[in-house]
Amino acid sequence: MNNFDKTAYWQDIDQAHHIHPFTDTADLNNRGTRVITRAEGVFIEDSNGKRYLDGMAGLWCVNVGYGRKELAEVAYKQMLELPYYNNFFQCANTPAIELSKVLAEITPDGLNHVFYANSGSEANDTVVRMVRQYWKLKGQPERSYIISRKNAYHGSTVAGASLGGMSGMHAQGGPMLPDIAHIDQPYWYGEGGDHTPEEFGLIAARKLEEKIEELGADRVGAFIGEPIQGAGGVIIPPSTYWPEIQRICDKYDILLIADEVICGFGRTGAWFGSDTFGIKPDLMPMAKGMSSGYLPISAVMVGERVADVLINECGEFTHGFTYSGHPACAAVALENIRILREEKMVERVKNDIGPYFANALKALADHPLVGAVETVGLIAGMPLVDDKKTRKGFDKPGTVGTICRDACVANGVIMRACGDRMVLSPPLCITKEEIDELVKRALAAFDETAKKIGKM
Ligand code: PMP
Structure with a gap:
């Protein structure tokens, strides 16, 4: 078969059997994969x-970048040695253990514990359960609200889509999770009117304070934001935005979640977007660049405040995935971070x-x-x-x-x-x-x- 015949062969099978993510499949089938x-x-x-x-x-x-042989080699070696074992039931595998230490080193100060998952969406599902369980253990279970932004993207599981601010996603597969509120995004170019970017950054951040006042601070558990909104169109907030968000979260004792799924692992010229914007997150979901996409792995970095309660006051945290801390994925993530560091x-x-x-x-x-x-x-x-x-x-x-x-x-x-x-x-x-x-x-x-x- 020549290339064009091969392509037609694959396209036919794809059309017959494959439903693609975020795709109008009928339209795709007309155009060809x-x-x-x-x-x-x-x-x-x-x-x-x-x-x-x-x-x-x-x-x-x-x-x-593509084609890094080291990543393929560590995956191969790890799969021969221990292709799978879980981190449940008093067990752990060595790549997951070592990766935890390295992540504590490279993430911002105060983030020293890690919970593993497989995708950014799962990391954000984990965040929702951690936030609500944290406040329950603190004796304030009514702090169940999480405030996010319109045009945010936090994944496409039910919790991810609910946290996100994409109206097209809320319109499908609902109802969304309760107790999630959305404020305006800090999009100066599109929504800043006659204000300077700096003025508009403060205006957008203060929407958080208005929402907290509206809901009642005793009902709000956390604020979540991507340091730079990626899927929303790479919305880079004005310089005044994150410091004001941090001030407001501190003032009302609200957990700050920085979704680093895109910004993490060097994208912004620092290890994390939180470093670039001076954010001090309590929880930090991350994925993608963690393994450069060679194998699926994600994680939530957990700050001292939440870790202390989850570790010492929770008993069993009834949450986890078969592949949390998968040895081959963790080995690839470790090697990926070694490359980022060494080069x-x-x-x-x-x-x-x-x-x-x-x-x-x-x-x-x-x-x-x-x-x-x-x-x-x-x-x-x-x-x-x-x-x-x-x-x-x-x-x-x-x-x-x-x-x-x-x-x-x-x-x-x-x-x-x-x-x-x-x-x-x-x-x-x-x-x-x-x-x-x-x-x-x-x-x-x-x-x-x-x-x-x-x-x-
Ligand atoms: N959070 C952010 C900021 C993202 O950009 C994405 C994916 N683009 C996710 C979460 C969800 O990650 P995943 O697709 O791995 O579930």
């Missing part, structure tokens, strides 16, 4: 042999490749469709707009973004459209030449988009 068969560095290749520069590191996760990848994002990325993307800021280029480290968001001066978006949100995303794919670069915000989150190993290539391909795609909608 793109079958990705191999990858190396920052490039992926499909079954027709076409190569794409992966500007998204998969789904924001392949931080060390100083996080420092490189901060001091070298991150600034280069920000500078290179300036070429896109001049494009007639692009309202702004917003970056931190190796993550970027670019709103496509109808009017650059007034920051006015397009009438049918999402349409131009989708056209642009498809044009990017056609031009050999993977970018994602979150509504009309084009986003980037490339592997941390990307080189300067590859960033130049990414920008070149993106510019061609943006031009095609502008022509298609009559803006050029």
Whole structure:
């Protein structure tokens, strides 16, 4: 079979049997699945042999890049030695034990305990149960409310979708979990009006205080936020936002949860987004970059305050997964962190490749469709707009973004459209030449988009 026959073969089977995540499957079946068969560095290749520069590191996760043999080798070795054993019933495996120590070292001060799961969604489910159990043990079970933000993403299990602020998700598979409230997001470009970003950061943060006052502080257990909202379109909050959120959480004695599933493991030029924004989280769910996506593993880092109660006052915490602390996944995570450390990848994002990325993307800021280029480290968001001066978006949100995303794919670069915000989150190993290539391909795609909608 030649490549094209093989592709048709896989597409037929896929269409017959596979329901894809976050996909209009009928539409996909009309268009045909793109079958990705191999990858190396920052490039992926499909079954027709076409190569794409992966500007998204998969789904924001392949931080060390594709094709790292060390990761495959430790998985292979661990699977031969001990492919599986659980961490229940007085047992533990050595990779999970060692990983716990390393995570306590690299995460912010005060986070010294870890609970393992398999995905970001499961980590956030764990967080919900921990928060509510913590307050119950503290004799305040009525503090069951968790406050989140509109346009937040925290996963797609029932708890993840409920915590998230995506209306399209709340509309399906409900009812959502009770006692979760959503406040406005700190999205200055889209919602900041005539305020300066700094003013707007304070206004957005004070929505938390208003919500606490409305619900009653004695009913609120926690606030959850991504340091930078990823799936919401890479919404980078103004500098005033997180310090004010921290102040409010401290004032009302509310637990602060930083969802580091995207920001963690170097993405923002520090180990965690909490380091970049000066957040002191009580609970810190993380996943993705923890293993660079080579095997599924996630975790919740638990701060002293919660750990002390959960460990000393709870008795059995009736929560856990068959694969919590899976030895092969933990071994891969350990090796992944070793690579990040030894190759100083996080420092490189901060001091070298991150600034280069920000500078290179300036070429896109001049494009007639692009309202702004917003970056931190190796993550970027670019709103496509109808009017650059007034920051006015397009009438049918999402349409131009989708056209642009498809044009990017056609031009050999993977970018994602979150509504009309084009986003980037490339592997941390990307080189300067590859960033130049990414920008070149993106510019061609943006031009095609502008022509298609009559803006050029
Ligand atoms: N939290 C955040 C911030 C995320 O970006 C994601 C996934 N994109 C999740 C949680 C859920 O992770 P998973 O898809 O591994 O369940």
